[in-house]
Amino acid sequence: MKRPAIRKFLIALIAVAAACSHEAGTNDTLTSIGGVRVGHHTLAERPTGCTVVLFGGGANAAGLAQRGSAPGTRDTDLLRPTSAADRIDAVVLSGGSAFGLDTANGVMRWIDEHNGGLFSRGTDVPTVAAAVLIDLWVGGKPQIRPDADCGYRAAAAATTAPVAQGTVGAGAGATVGKMTGLDRAMKGGIGSAAVARAGGLRVGAIAAVNALGDVVDPQSGAVVAGARAEDGSPADVRKLLRTGAPLRRSSVGENTTIAVVVTNARLSKADANRVALMADDGISRSVVPAHTSADGDTVFAVATGAWNGVADVSVVGALAADVLAEAIVRAVRKATGAAGVPAASDRPRQ
Amino acid sequence: MRTTILAAALTLQAAQPAHTNTTITAVPGIKVGHFTLAERPTGCTVILIDGDAVGGVSQRGGAPGTRETDLLNPLNMVDKVNAIVLAGGSAFGLEAATGTVRWLEEHNLGWPAGASRVPIVPAAVLFDLPVGGNPRIRPTAECGYKAAAAATSAPVDEGTVGAGAGATVGKFGGAGRSTKSGIGSAAIVLPNGLVVAAIVAVNAVGDIIDPSNGKVVAGVRNPDGTFADARKLVRAGGSSPSRAGENTTIGVVATNARLSKALAARMALMADDGYARAIAPSHTNGDGDTIFSLATGRWDGTADITIIGALAAEAVSDAVVRAATQATSVAGIPAARDLRR
Numbered sequence: 186m187k188r189p190a191i192r193k194f195l196i197a198l199i200a201v202a203a204a205c206s207h208e209a210g211t212n213d214t215l216t217s218i219g220g221v222r223v224g225h226h227t228l229a230e231r232p233t234g235c236t237v238v239l240f241g242g243g244a245n246a247a248g249l250a251q252r253g254s255a256p257g258t259r260d261t262d263l264l265r266p267t268s269a270a271d272r273i274d275a276v277v278l279s280g281g282s283a284f285g286l287d288t289a290n291g292v293m294r295w296i297d298e299h300n301g302g303l304f305s306r307g308t309d310v311p312t313v314a315a316a317v318l319i320d321l322w323v324g325g326k327p328q329i330r331p332d333a334d335c336g337y338r339a340a341a342a343a344t345t346a347p348v349a350q351g352t353v354g355a356g357a358g359a360t361v362g363k364m365t366g367l368d369r370a371m372k373g374g375i376g377s378a379a380v381a382r383a384g385g386l387r388v389g390a391i392a393a394v395n396a397l398g399d400v401v402d403p404q405s406g407a408v409v410a411g412a413r414a415e416d417g418s419p420a421d422v423r424k425l426l427r428t429g430a431p432l433r434r435s436s437v438g439e440n441t442t443i444a445v446v447v448t449n450a451r452l453s454k455a456d457a458n459r460v461a462l463m464a465d466d467g468i469s470r471s472v473v474p475a476h477t478s479a480d481g482d483t484v485f486a487v488a489t490g491a492w493n494g495v496a497d498v499s500v501v502g503a504l505a506a507d508v509l510a511e512a513i514v515r516a517v518r519k520a521t522g523a524a525g526v527p528a529a530s531d532r533p534r535q
Numbered sequence: 536m537r538t539t540i541l542a543a544a545l546t547l548q549a550a551q552p553a554h555t556n557t558t559i560t561a562v563p564g565i566k567v568g569h570f571t572l573a574e575r576p577t578g579c580t581v582i583l584i585d586g587d588a589v590g591g592v593s594q595r596g597g598a599p600g601t602r603e604t605d606l607l608n609p610l611n612m613v614d615k616v617n618a619i620v621l622a623g624g625s626a627f628g629l630e631a632a633t634g635t636v637r638w639l640e641e642h643n644l645g646w647p648a649g650a651s652r653v654p655i656v657p658a659a660v661l662f663d664l665p666v667g668g669n670p671r672i673r674p675t676a677e678c679g680y681k682a683a684a685a686a687t688s689a690p691v692d693e694g695t696v697g698a699g700a701g702a703t704v705g706k707f708g709g710a711g712r713s714t715k716s717g718i719g720s721a722a723i724v725l726p727n728g729l730v731v732a733a734i735v736a737v738n739a740v741g742d743i744i745d746p747s748n749g750k751v752v753a754g755v756r757n758p759d760g761t762f763a764d765a766r767k768l769v770r771a772g773g774s775s776p777s778r779a780g781e782n783t784t785i786g787v788v789a790t791n792a793r794l795s796k797a798l799a800a801r802m803a804l805m806a807d808d809g810y811a812r813a814i815a816p817s818h819t820n821g822d823g824d825t826i827f828s829l830a831t832g833r834w835d836g837t838a839d840i841t842i843i844g845a846l847a848a849e850a851v852s853d854a855v856v857r858a859a860t861q862a863t864s865v866a867g868i869p870a871a872r873d874l875r876r
């Protein structure tokens with residue numbers, strides 16, 4: 186073989202090896218947790234869509250942290266430790282503001298059609314919780330929003346493959362950094378991360394990031410995507426806030442970060458709520474400001490109980506906060522520009 | 536020439552007062568008093584309001600010790616508080632509030648209830664009983680009375696004092712690896728006159744992180760005096776979770792803005808994000824993390840609650856970091872400033 190041919194062959198070999206090792210199990214997203222499937226459906230007419238997290242069926246424990254001031258949610262009351270429900274079948278994250286809650290109806294229908302064994306008695310109903318973010322202003326046509334059909338298709342598309350991230354599903358129309366004006370916002374998206382500890386404990390997260398505030402990498406304190414100055418450079422709202430610079434008055438019709446964290450640990454319903462509460466700290470660390478009067482920030486936590494080990498709830502909660510912050514940072518790093526809103530990936534890496 | 540220099544010097548002095556208060560007493564009408572016990576490193580801190588203020592609370596840690604927090608629910612009637620007490624001594628330390636109530640009654644301050652005035656004094660405690668010897672020594676009503684009597688509008692003393700006297704952090708690595716913490720305070724004063732400030736007694740399971748660069752300020756110690764970083768310990772699985780009964784971060788954020796009771800609750804909720812940013816992990820089952828909010832309403836300007844809440848979170852994380860950097864070693868537990876040598 187001549188030299189260029191050898192080089193070509195070697196490059197091809199490396200590419201194949203890389204592809205194989207990736208398929209062999211370097212899934213560092215939510216679907217690395219056994220029994221968890223994720224499906225997106227993105228609308229073609231406007232950048233918006235929905236994302237469904239499906240659980241394998243059977244008992245699990247779920248909890249909730251709802252701390253943003255402008256939420257849009259469904260079946261969250263039953264996640265309280267004092268409520269009776271002892272299983273959750275799916276969580277839906279959707280764009281489209283309160284209209285987007287319709288997606289959960291499609292997921293109900295899909296589960297009803299495909300889980301005859303589980304619901305064969307006809308008296309049991311699927312438990313599908315949902316939360317929405319507000320992306321109606323993005324891309325023109327606000328009357329286009331995810332509906333029951335979107336939810337049905339996302340459920341049908343759900344797989345255990347590594348989760349697609351960025352401008353897709355519930356993150357398709359998501360934006361961040363709106364405190365200096367909508368025209369200076371940057372693209373948000375959907376992101377996922379997971380950690381696997383020696384011994385078998387796993388914790389993963391998926392987040393659709395549509396915050397009023399900036400997204401900050403908690404490991405360095407640096408802004409990853411957020412409000413831009415007049416010249417397009419990152420303005421850093423932390424600095425603007427502290428100096429009293431004039432900021433745009435926040436509107437409830439533009440924002441919200443919604444997320445699901447899942448562990449394979451076995452937890453009580455009360456502990457699942459503690460994990461949701463601690464996971465919410467991941468929003469605090471990576472979104473500045475978070476939980477504002479114009480954000481409906483909501484976090485679901487689900488414990489599948491598939492792992493037989495013993496884990497302290499504080500450890501699971503700490504890991505949940507960590508992976509949720511990582512998922513949020515990935516959501517904006519992997520996002521691509523849409524409807525004229527630029528993404529962090531559009532700029533050359535410094 | 537000399538006149539010019541003098542004028543410049545005078546201008547400089549006018550622009551930057553010699554004693555700029557960067558603590559919670561920068562909020563007009565807020566006074567703070569500490570009382571530290573001599574027998575064991577523990578004590579209490581009273582945040583006294585000149586008159587009253589609208590109050591709120593965010594209680595999200597898993598092992599709280601509190602008083603009058605239900606009253607602060609926006610659905611409930613009373614919307615003004617007279618003082619907040621932060622104390623060591625675990626649930627025993629709640630007694631400190633009784634002394635503050637007595638001091639307020641003697642000064643005829645409280646919620647008008649018929650012929651009498653009932654002082655409204657929410658309180659939260661932290662768990663410092665194992666620190667420095669005899670766990671039967673804890674803040675009593677006398678501590679709360681003396682701290683109220685000592686309250687002034689001077690810049691707040693920080694470090695190993697008052698409710699922070701027995702506070703420690705970095706307990707995710709097991710016994711004997713913690714770092715001394717204390718009480719810290721910070722204030723943000725905007726050109727338009729809005730003031731948002733915090734005071735926090737930091738006794739967390741977790742490490743203290745500087746959110747501006749992600750670095751550990753104080754926490755689980757390695758044998759060589761460096762920090763192990765609890766975030767890494769948790770991921771690696773080499774950590775032993777701390778028990779309830781050793782921890783808790785408690786604090787107060789105050790503003791001179793005018794807020795409804797519901798918005799004061801939102802301010803407390805957003806301020807709580809300051810704990811999440813500066814403490815890792817925070818809100819564990821072994822922490823009783825609680826933060827109160829106060830709005831004095833003495834400023835005539837208007838500010839969006841999102842701005843006030845965002846600044847409250849910033850002031851809280853600043854105060855948490857100061858609690859760790861201002862602390863001094865006590866009872867064999869080294870402070871960060873002593874490790875740095």
